[in-house]
Amino acid sequence: MAHHHEHEVKTKKSLITTMFLNFSITAAEIIGGLFSGSLSLISDALHNFSDAISIIISYFAMLISQRENNERMTFGYKRAEILAALFNSVVLVVISVFLFKEAYIKFFNPEPINGAIMIVVALIGLLANALSVFLLKENAEENLNIRSAYVHLLSDALSSVGVVIGGICIYFFKIYWIDPLLTVLIGIYIIKESFEIINESVxxxxxxxxxxxxxxxxxxxxxxxxxxxxxxxxHVWQTNDDDVHFECHVNLKDDVKVSQSKEVMEQIEIVLDELFDIHHVTLQMEYECCEDVGLIKKVDDTIN
Structure with missing residues (x-):
């Protein structure tokens, strides 16, 4: 329990650190984007701003999820983190679509871009984004909420790499169309990662x-x-990434007393725990009670 608490404290500190980093990067890249005329730099700034907001949402979702359950919220508030993950991922998709539109306009109407400013600012952003990704990587696989914030940050790190590459192409070769092209490529990757989280959250x-x-x-x-x-x-379902719930009817071979069925229940709980990592189990013990003994009970939607 103490280890789990320390892990949560470390995660919270990482979220706060990355939040401040991303607000700082956002300010720097907006200024740099306006001075250089780079769409990909401004798009990177928007990503960083959305990252900071997503981290705030993830942070408060984590706090809410730790609230104790009560008579009204009997399962607790664990799904607050799932809602945060879903929201953050949808926001990423919306931002990407918006940037596709801007990239389309910029592609057919290229404007001069200051590649030197673009490279310098993007490198600063890349370093900060790389640090942010490193801070959240440890928890990204275990928690969907943190993973949604992590994908935000990873997408920005990749975006910064793209901006640096674009800046080099613009500065040395005057290839201005590389700027909107990189914006689109990065956007496609972001949408792919976001849809995976959306699918799991839903x-x-x-x-x-x-x-x-x-x-x-x-x-x-x-x-x-x-x-x-x-x-x-x-029925098997999850309240969050970790907690899996299982319930079913158990048809016994013999008509035993309720007290005697306890041993069977314990055996089933051991099987579910050891083989499937399921710890929340509800069993209805019975003897030849149900006519329908299918694995899943079909819902009858027929209207009389």
């Missing part, structure tokens, strides 16, 4: 079965237990 919010859990395998493993005839009406 799946959790829609209470979809986690991708790493195969219900047929779960059923097979539980039904190997000596006193279990079958399981049916199974």
């Amino acid at each position: 799946s959790i919010l829609m209470q979809g079965t986690p991708e790493n859990i195969n219900l047929e395998i779960v059923k097979r493993e539980i039904e190997k237990l000596p006193n279990v005839k079958n399981i049916h009406h199974v």
